[in-house]
Amino acid sequence: MATDGTHSVGIVTPKVERFDEPLPLRSGRTLDSYELIYETYGTLNADASNAVLICHALSGHHHAAGYHSEDDTKPGWWDACIGPGKALDTNRYFVVSLNNLGGCHGSTGPQSINPDTGRRWGPDFPVMAVRDWVKSQARLADRLGIERWLAVVGGSLGGMQALRWSIDYPERLGGAAVIASAPKLTAQNIAFNEVARQAIINDPGFHQGHYADHDAYPKQGLMLARMLGHITYLSDAGMRDKFGRDLKTGTLSFDYDVDFQVESYLRYQGEHFSSNFDANTYLLMTKALDYFDPAADHGHDLARCLAQAAARFLVVSFSTDWRFAPERSEEIVNALIHAGKDVSYLQIDAPQGHDAFLFPIKPYVRALSGFLERLWQEREAG
Amino acid sequence: MRADLQIIADWIPVGSRILDLGCGDGTLLSWLREHKQVSGLGVEIDQDSIIRCIENGVPVVQKNLDTGLKNFRDKSFDVVIMSQSLQQMKAPHKTLDEMLRIGREAIVTFPNFGYWNTRRYLFFLGRMPMSKILPYSWFDTPNIHLCTCRDFERLCRDQKARIRQNTVLDSQHQSRRIIRWLPNLLGEIAIYHVDKPGTDATPSAAANTAPEATA
Numbered sequence: 001m002a003t004d005g006t007h008s009v010g011i012v013t014p015k016v017e018r019f020d021e022p023l024p025l026r027s028g029r030t031l032d033s034y035e036l037i038y039e040t041y042g043t044l045n046a047d048a049s050n051a052v053l054i055c056h057a058l059s060g061h062h063h064a065a066g067y068h069s070e071d072d073t074k075p076g077w078w079d080a081c082i083g084p085g086k087a088l089d090t091n092r093y094f095v096v097s098l099n100n101l102g103g104c105h106g107s108t109g110p111q112s113i114n115p116d117t118g119r120r121w122g123p124d125f126p127v128m129a130v131r132d133w134v135k136s137q138a139r140l141a142d143r144l145g146i147e148r149w150l151a152v153v154g155g156s157l158g159g160m161q162a163l164r165w166s167i168d169y170p171e172r173l174g175g176a177a178v179i180a181s182a183p184k185l186t187a188q189n190i191a192f193n194e195v196a197r198q199a200i201i202n203d204p205g206f207h208q209g210h211y212a213d214h215d216a217y218p219k220q221g222l223m224l225a226r227m228l229g230h231i232t233y234l235s236d237a238g239m240r241d242k243f244g245r246d247l248k249t250g251t252l253s254f255d256y257d258v259d260f261q262v263e264s265y266l267r268y269q270g271e272h273f274s275s276n277f278d279a280n281t282y283l284l285m286t287k288a289l290d291y292f293d294p295a296a297d298h299g300h301d302l303a304r305c306l307a308q309a310a311a312r313f314l315v316v317s318f319s320t321d322w323r324f325a326p327e328r329s330e331e332i333v334n335a336l337i338h339a340g341k342d343v344s345y346l347q348i349d350a351p352q353g354h355d356a357f358l359f360p361i362k363p364y365v366r367a368l369s370g371f372l373e374r375l376w377q378e379r380e381a382g
Numbered sequence: 383m384r385a386d387l388q389i390i391a392d393w394i395p396v397g398s399r400i401l402d403l404g405c406g407d408g409t410l411l412s413w414l415r416e417h418k419q420v421s422g423l424g425v426e427i428d429q430d431s432i433i434r435c436i437e438n439g440v441p442v443v444q445k446n447l448d449t450g451l452k453n454f455r456d457k458s459f460d461v462v463i464m465s466q467s468l469q470q471m472k473a474p475h476k477t478l479d480e481m482l483r484i485g486r487e488a489i490v491t492f493p494n495f496g497y498w499n500t501r502r503y504l505f506f507l508g509r510m511p512m513s514k515i516l517p518y519s520w521f522d523t524p525n526i527h528l529c530t531c532r533d534f535e536r537l538c539r540d541q542k543a544r545i546r547q548n549t550v551l552d553s554q555h556q557s558r559r560i561i562r563w564l565p566n567l568l569g570e571i572a573i574y575h576v577d578k579p580g581t582d583a584t585p586s587a588a589a590n591t592a593p594e595a596t597a
Contacts, residue, residue, distance in 0.1 A: 314436070333443055334453045337423065340399075345443040346432050363429050370437035378439065 007083045008075065009041040009066035009090055014106060017143050023101075023136060026129035026291075033115065036140050037106030038062050038098035041082055042090035044145070049379050051146045052088055052372070053137060053173075054078065054097040055154030055161035058229070058285045059277060061105035064097035065090075080360040087360070087369040092376065093150065101136050102128040102285070104278035111212075111278055123209025123280055130157075130292045134164045138172065150375050151175035152311075153368075155357035156324065157285070160292050163332065166309040167294055175375045176311045177368060180321055180357040182328035183302050183335070184293040189323070192232055193286040196225035200279050209280050218279045223270035225282060230269050235320035235353035295335075302335035309336075313343040314371040316364060318356035344371065383413055385555035386571055390463060390489050393547065393575050394418055398460035401485060403447055404467035407431050408440030415440070423459075425450070448472045454484040463489045466571075470524045475537055482543055482578040491573045494550060496530030496566040514553050515570060531566040538576055548574045 016037050023031040039062050044051060054064050065082035067075055081087040088095050099107040102125060110125040152173045154162040159181025166176045200206060203221030207214045243262040258264045298305040313336055317329035326347045336343040348364045350356040387410045396418050402411050405424030414420040424442035426432050435442035448471055462485030469492050471477040481488040493515045503511035510520040538545055550569020551557050561568035
């Protein structure tokens, strides 16, 4: 645990809720029962009006803030913004963060046992859509006694969930913070995902997704997928600043091993990720991204699709994000304006690329906390 | 509230939909939302101002006013306001055109370059005028397209925009009868309320013609 505990939520313990009511999915399939693992930070107030839902991105999970033990070296993935006095101030808000269905951190997913077969789901686990996640999140909200979220907040794929919340459950959230996100993927986005999937699927250890039964694992494939993904999360300028052309050992090796620091970094990231993430989950998450296109149900008119939304929106993009560039956020903003919705938008100058949404960049944090603060005040007033 | 904003507020119908271009910290929109039950959206480029709008509960989007207006749909707002920014646009005539495309009406305020003291400054000192409302050196000013009341009225005529009402203020943002007598000479800040007859399905009954400025 880090030494600076003053702004940390401290030690947190994940909780699990089990649901036995079948969940009909967009794919046409049904998940008969499932479990969701989640963490909460802060205290739910008497009228359950201070709850904020955090939706995670592709490789995220429920552990968004605090530490799991005294020996934990790293806090949750969004600890920079969740805690006492932070943007998501746990002195005031009750923050809920869950692992989505299909994940590999404790919620029901490919690594879980399929009750029909008694074996792991593996590749047979239903491909999830963003709307399925949102439906399961709504059931978790019911279970926690939260009729209406003060806000639903998410970056990247998480932002898509916040957007979906505003469309599917307009009365159940006061605000939606859609950060570094997009209304749908472009051909280029899908292309990157496809290369990542091919890397995994063509790994000899993949065994059509049944690697667990073969005591194997597509480690190389997952590593490649992550290395590719990681490049798209950073910016050209950011990588140049961080690595330049620095050499690992100081001289060129004239063989095909690591020469440059950036190679070493990517290998480390891939290595670390592939040891901690399930390949089937990675495939599933990329498909959920590819399929997301809420406007498709409304004649491909995003403004019409958002007509039913009632939330206040905060949309944030980052200048060097090329995975979901500012123009993609502006598509959402323009649709919201056309639909006559209450929307605020800002583009933050940041060198971190897509990953910027994870960093406590000052104007970004101020905008997010100002947005929540306002929702909170109006809740008290109204 | 500043007197010029008060005048703008008086010209805005209750419950209308307002677009405020260059809205700053959202003072005007915030006041209009409270007192005139308008629904409003601000457009601003300065990040600090945007954040203050968000903190004040005023919806605001970050856009460059020179390039960012094309995504707004025709007649999607009742009134489009631009306060003290028209002279900073790369192409003010296109901006005015855009405002009247997006809104049924537009309200524009700008520093009147025909103001007597500006003329005096140039005439006697032979240098680009500077004052409280024009505080910048010629080489480092955002005000790249300054104009006089008469210039603006000519532009309106050329663009077939109709001036519904207009007034001038002094540098304290006060409107006095004496300065309204010779607006292009005595007014330091000009305020115009314009629309474009023929582009709106509900033409206003009061078909004013553009008043000729004097001096």
